[in-house]
Amino acid sequence: xxxxxxxxxxxxxxxxxxxxxxAPVPAPPADTGPxxxxxxxxxxxxxxxxxxxxxxxxxxxxxxxxxxxxxxAQSMMPRDPAxxxxxxxxxxxxRSTPHAVIEAYGFFRSALEAAGGYLAERAADLDDLRxxxxxxxxxxxxxxxxxxxxxxxxxxxxxxxxxxAALDPAKVVAIITEQGGPTxxxxxxxxxxxxxxxxxxxxxxxxxxxTEVLVDGGTGLVVPDPEPGxxxxxxxxxxxxxxxxxxxxxxxxxxxxxxxxxxxxxxxQADLAAAAAVDSEGVGLFRTEFLFLDRETAPTVDEQVEAYxxxxxxxxxxxxxxxxxxxxxxxxxxFVDHGDEPNPALGVRGIRLARTESGASLLDDQLTAIAxxxxxxxxxxxxxxxxxxxxxxxxxxxxxCRAHGLPTAGTMxxxxxxxxxxxxxxxxxxxxxxxxxxxxxxxxxxxxxxGALADLLDPWQPALLDLVSLAAEAGREAEKPVxxxxxxxxxPLLACVLVGLGVTSLSMxxxxxxxxxxxxxxxxxxxxxxxxxxxxxxxxxxEARRAVAAY
Amino acid sequence: xxxxxxxIASTVGLHARPAKMFAKLAAEQPAKVTIAKxxxxxxxxxxxxxxxxxxxxxxxxxxxxxxxxxxxASLDALAAxxxxxxxxP
Numbered sequence: 001x002x003x004x005x006x007x008x009x010x011x012x013x014x015x016x017x018x019x020x021x022x023a024p025v026p027a028p029p030a031d032t033g034p035x036x037x038x039x040x041x042x043x044x045x046x047x048x049x050x051x052x053x054x055x056x057x058x059x060x061x062x063x064x065x066x067x068x069x070x071x072x073a074q075s076m077m078p079r080d081p082a083x084x085x086x087x088x089x090x091x092x093x094x095r096s097t098p099h100a101v102i103e104a105y106g107f108f109r110s111a112l113e114a115a116g117g118y119l120a121e122r123a124a125d126l127d128d129l130r131x132x133x134x135x136x137x138x139x140x141x142x143x144x145x146x147x148x149x150x151x152x153x154x155x156x157x158x159x160x161x162x163x164x165a166a167l168d169p170a171k172v173v174a175i176i177t178e179q180g181g182p183t184x185x186x187x188x189x190x191x192x193x194x195x196x197x198x199x200x201x202x203x204x205x206x207x208x209x210x211t212e213v214l215v216d217g218g219t220g221l222v223v224p225d226p227e228p229g230x231x232x233x234x235x236x237x238x239x240x241x242x243x244x245x246x247x248x249x250x251x252x253x254x255x256x257x258x259x260x261x262x263x264x265x266x267x268x269q270a271d272l273a274a275a276a277a278v279d280s281e282g283v284g285l286f287r288t289e290f291l292f293l294d295r296e297t298a299p300t301v302d303e304q305v306e307a308y309x310x311x312x313x314x315x316x317x318x319x320x321x322x323x324x325x326x327x328x329x330x331x332x333x334x335f336v337d338h339g340d341e342p343n344p345a346l347g348v349r350g351i352r353l354a355r356t357e358s359g360a361s362l363l364d365d366q367l368t369a370i371a372x373x374x375x376x377x378x379x380x381x382x383x384x385x386x387x388x389x390x391x392x393x394x395x396x397x398x399x400x401c402r403a404h405g406l407p408t409a410g411t412m413x414x415x416x417x418x419x420x421x422x423x424x425x426x427x428x429x430x431x432x433x434x435x436x437x438x439x440x441x442x443x444x445x446x447x448x449x450x451g452a453l454a455d456l457l458d459p460w461q462p463a464l465l466d467l468v469s470l471a472a473e474a475g476r477e478a479e480k481p482v483x484x485x486x487x488x489x490x491x492p493l494l495a496c497v498l499v500g501l502g503v504t505s506l507s508m509x510x511x512x513x514x515x516x517x518x519x520x521x522x523x524x525x526x527x528x529x530x531x532x533x534x535x536x537x538x539x540x541x542x543e544a545r546r547a548v549a550a551y
Numbered sequence: 552x553x554x555x556x557x558x559i560a561s562t563v564g565l566h567a568r569p570a571k572m573f574a575k576l577a578a579e580q581p582a583k584v585t586i587a588k589x590x591x592x593x594x595x596x597x598x599x600x601x602x603x604x605x606x607x608x609x610x611x612x613x614x615x616x617x618x619x620x621x622x623x624a625s626l627d628a629l630a631a632x633x634x635x636x637x638x639x640p
Contacts, residue, residue, distance in 0.1 A: 080598050082594070083600060112604065
């Protein structure tokens with residue numbers, strides 16, 4: 001029996017099936033360059049690149065939505081004029097045709113890798129295109145998906161969009177990759193197809209074809225040759241989860257009836273209709289930046305009244321928490337002088353803009369517009385300020401809101417100082433909402449834009465949960481609501497942990513609401529408290545996740 | 552030779568979907584257009600790969616340069632594209 005392994009669960013669901021590995025890529029022959037006829041060699045390379053692109057086009061046509069969009073971008077790469085230029089250069093430098101192709105892709109691969117983060121994850125896409133091109137040049141079948149003739153768990157070093165797009169959900173029942181991250185194509189596509197998936201699981205390299213594995217795409221757990229009892233337990237829980245998901249409706253409740261408001265995050269007018277259609281109690285985070293970015297002058301009060309009114313109308317009778325403008329040197333406005341800041345994340349952003357005269361007048365106009373729109377509609381409008389650090393800032397903001405006729409004013413808690421002194425922050429305002437993404441960035445001192453620090457930015461970091469706990473406790477004492485409106489709220493297990501810590505509402509991507517509601521519905525408040533205690537007891541984010549999954 | 556300075560509107564920058572749409576539009580233009588970040592080598596606007604390596608972020612200023620027939624019209628179209636927020640929905 002092989003030891004169980006863990007990766008990052010990126011798409012929920014549990015299955016038990018045999019492994020089939022992705023077919024290996026053809027190894028290129030030794031470099032026999034220089035080519036006797038470089039012009040003919042270039043023509044052959046171009047033809048191979050075109051064949052790869054045409055194959056992707058074909059797959060894109062058969063696909064829909066996100067998948068088609070990604071494949072369409074992929075097919076542009078083999079046809080990229082700059083790639084052909086690099087092939088030509090490598091041929092002139094004496095490479096054989098396959099090696100010229102490898103070198104050309106390699107040139108862009110290192111450039112993307114050097115850029116880091118999002119772009120480094122795109123580097124795997126290039127490797128896949130390179131392998132396909134080599135296969136065409138060598139007249140071998142394109143590296144592709146296995147077909148063992150029965151449903152299987154696909155295991156690969158990493159998957160490229162072309163692989164995931166061709167997946168037949170009737171055959172592939174789950175995906176495990178050794179590499180990749182939560183934002184890799186594998187993760188995005190698996191989620192959109194509803195396939196359980198575990199990424200960043202290096203131990204999966206040891207999984208051989210035919211090995212029976214138990215995979216949990218929610219927790220990231222992979223168990224080779226599991227005991228029958230364990231399989232039954234996990235699959236029973238999965239059946240309960242899917243049944244609960246299908247039946248999920250109405251306000252959020254734990255199994256013993258403790259109410260937890262489930263709300264959606266909203267960031268643009270384009271998402272409004274879809275967000276309003278979701279069965280939720282309202283908007284927990286209405287980001288207003290979209291009105292201010294990408295323009296030369298500030299929006300007028302009338303224009304803002306109109307925009308806020310559309311949102312309030314769509315959520316008539318429900319709660320809408322408006323977050324005032326969160327701009328700053330990282331999200332600069334054309335009509336505000338942000339100066340030159342060496343550390344924009346630590347600079348004059350959010351409510352700090354109100355320290356300047358122009359920032360204060362922007363805020364006053366915004367509050368005027370929110371109040372005017374709220375008066376015209378039946379939505380229950382709350383307002384909160386981003387980047388509050390001190391009780392004085394929270395109180396000053398609340399006073400300003402009340403002066404504009406907005407009765408319910410609160411504070412985002414995303415600066416550790418505000419979490420540490422949450423009870424005093426709550427003294428001067430009506431509610432708080434924890435922005436776990438920024439709170440994580442500031443607590444772990446890890447830049448959200450830096451992919452190399454993704455583990456520190458994991459919302460399961462126990463230090464982050466400690467601060468959530470402090471703020472929730474302060475809310476309970478003051479009898480004022482303290483919610484969460486970050487990534488953390490959309491992970492069903494973590495949502496239970498947050499409820500166990502005392503959080504009163506959860507605001508998330510609209511697509512996450514049903515799964516969170518279903519998970520809460522099968523846990524009592526005491527379960528949630530036990531899960532929270534298990535998470536706080538851990539030393540690492542991974543350990544916290546595992547402890548809660550095993551609870 | 553014509554030149555245009557533009558600030559990138561999409562908050563993700565010239566990556567992913569915004570980069571794809573820009574490269575496609577550039578390939579449709581009669582004039583050959585290059586794009587550069589301040590103080591860096593210009594790259595072919597039709598090349599998605601070069602656009603990605605340019606690593607232009609939302610709010611960055613870039614310089615578009617075009618030569619030949621239809622240069623002004625090509626610049627107009629591409630500048631307008633960069634000034635449109637194409638963030639993923």
